[in-house]
Amino acid sequence: MEGRNIENFDLCVVGASIAGNYLTYLLSKSNINIVVIEEHKDIGLPFQCAGIISQKLGQLIELPEEIVLNRVKTAKIINPSGNFIKLSGNEHPFVINRIALDRLYYGKNKIATNITYYLGERFRSFRYGVENGQKCVLIDTSKRLIKAKMLIGCDGPLTSVGKHLKVKNKLLYAAQIRIKGNFHENEAVMYFHPLWKQLFGWIVPEGNNVYRIGIASSKNVKKCFHIYLKKLGIDINNKIDQQGGIIPYGIMNKSAFKHVLLLGDAAGQVKATTGGGIVMLLTAAKHASNCVKLSFKQNNFSKRFIKKHYEKPCLRTIGKELKLHYVIRLILERLTNKDFEVFFKIVKENKIEHIITLYGDMDFPKDLIFKLLKKPLVFTFLIKFSLKNPNIFIKLLKILTK
Ligand SMILES: Cc1cc2nc3c(=O)[nH]c(=O)nc-3n(C[C@H](O)[C@H](O)[C@H](O)COP(=O)(O)OP(=O)(O)OC[C@H]3O[C@@H](n4cnc5c(N)ncnc54)[C@H](O)[C@@H]3O)c2cc1C
Numbered sequence: 001m002e003g004r005n006i007e008n009f010d011l012c013v014v015g016a017s018i019a020g021n022y023l024t025y026l027l028s029k030s031n032i033n034i035v036v037i038e039e040h041k042d043i044g045l046p047f048q049c050a051g052i053i054s055q056k057l058g059q060l061i062e063l064p065e066e067i068v069l070n071r072v073k074t075a076k077i078i079n080p081s082g083n084f085i086k087l088s089g090n091e092h093p094f095v096i097n098r099i100a101l102d103r104l105y106y107g108k109n110k111i112a113t114n115i116t117y118y119l120g121e122r123f124r125s126f127r128y129g130v131e132n133g134q135k136c137v138l139i140d141t142s143k144r145l146i147k148a149k150m151l152i153g154c155d156g157p158l159t160s161v162g163k164h165l166k167v168k169n170k171l172l173y174a175a176q177i178r179i180k181g182n183f184h185e186n187e188a189v190m191y192f193h194p195l196w197k198q199l200f201g202w203i204v205p206e207g208n209n210v211y212r213i214g215i216a217s218s219k220n221v222k223k224c225f226h227i228y229l230k231k232l233g234i235d236i237n238n239k240i241d242q243q244g245g246i247i248p249y250g251i252m253n254k255s256a257f258k259h260v261l262l263l264g265d266a267a268g269q270v271k272a273t274t275g276g277g278i279v280m281l282l283t284a285a286k287h288a289s290n291c292v293k294l295s296f297k298q299n300n301f302s303k304r305f306i307k308k309h310y311e312k313p314c315l316r317t318i319g320k321e322l323k324l325h326y327v328i329r330l331i332l333e334r335l336t337n338k339d340f341e342v343f344f345k346i347v348k349e350n351k352i353e354h355i356i357t358l359y360g361d362m363d364f365p366k367d368l369i370f371k372l373l374k375k376p377l378v379f380t381f382l383i384k385f386s387l388k389n390p391n392i393f394i395k396l397l398k399i400l401t402k
Pocket of ligand 1: 014020123124156246279
């Protein structure tokens with residue numbers, strides 16, 4: 001780091017995707033002097049998202065009309081044998097223009113006088129330093145040295161900021177194409193299969209007969225994707241374009257450190273049932289913004305303070321639900337084809353679709369789980385499953401009580 005000029009800021013945010021831009025926006029009216037470092041030159045690119053987000057998006061942020069491309073009215077869930085159930089209710093998730101969402105807050109932030117963006121610049125490392133008797137962080141990027149009181153890692157699933165703090169996410173690898181097709185315009189598909197059991201194959205209707213078709217898996221994603229496309233009868237050569245991407249898998253990571261916090265995919269704030277992270281990170285960003293403002297007001301950047309004002313509120317709101325998503329995922333991963341068949345039969349024959357429709361919540365599944373557990377057939381199904389998989393239930397209990 002030595003021998004280069006140092007630039008001074010109050011706060012350094014690494015990553016200018018949705019987490020970094022939204023948090024910076026929440027702080028844009030403060031007098032905190034912020035620098036945002038983004039390794040790509042164009043905000044929002046490369047595009048790596050299926051872009052399906054629950055209606056909560058409209059409650060969390062002011063959502064301009066042009067960001068919403070379509071609404072989903074039905075979810076078709078296909079099991080490994082090819083049988084399906086269809087769920088439709090009051091929840092009509094948005095299909096969004098993800099590039100535009102990332103750019104929405106960048107557009108607002110770049111005109112704020114307290115915010116500087118350095119695009120096409122890579123965060124490399126940081127270390128702690130001391131200035132006038134006060135601790136600070138010294139950040140080394142591909143182009144300069146930055147001194148700040150606080151550092152925020154919004155740098156996605158492979159987080160370099162996190163790596164310096166020994167945070168490492170477990171990962172899924174995703175492949176997606178956009179293609180013109182003749183599927184249902186308002187129906188999203190989730191296709192479960194043992195080959196990609198850590199998530200599912202999806203079809204998301206973007207509108208204008210364009211569909212986002214993808215899968216995520218912990219291994220062999222390319223091979224799985226070709227098998228999935230073959231099952232759907234799709235020729236990859238007809239694609240409009242292709243995306244890849246990485247999705248954190250598990251529960252929320254440690255996210256509070258001395259002078260540093262992690263937000264979004266960097267902190268593993270992603271639902272293990274769907275791979276969706278946007279509602280979670282927007283919720284966490286509000287806690288992060290409160291914590292940052294308090295840290296500067298009280299000049300307190302200790303791990304304890306950040307934990308109290310950021311990590312704990314996150315755990316109370318999204319953290320518990322993320323654990324539940326992970327528990328559901330661990331159960332789904334262990335269902336055999338026969339289990340899926342039995343469960344679908346229970347759902348169909350007992351009007352459980354109706355309960356899912358009424359209480360289903362893409363983000364916060366707790367209420368639905370309690371309602372389902374009250375159904376004797378579902379309860380019996382789970383008891384039988386737990387007798388067949390005794391170890392998993394010990395693991396699930398550990399996760400829920402952690
Ligand atoms: C294929 C796919 C489909 C998905 N579908 C959905 C969905 O339908 N609904 C949903 O809610 N979520 C979905 N997600 C998850 C969602 O995209 C993420 O939760 C969200 O993008 C996380 O935002 P983020 O800002 O935390 O991280 P990212 O979007 O990963 O952004 C991190 C940013 O940091 C930058 N960066 C990284 N390292 C450095 C560095 N060293 N220096 C400088 N900059 C750096 C990157 O360039 C990037 O701009 C999907 C993800 C994938 C991969």
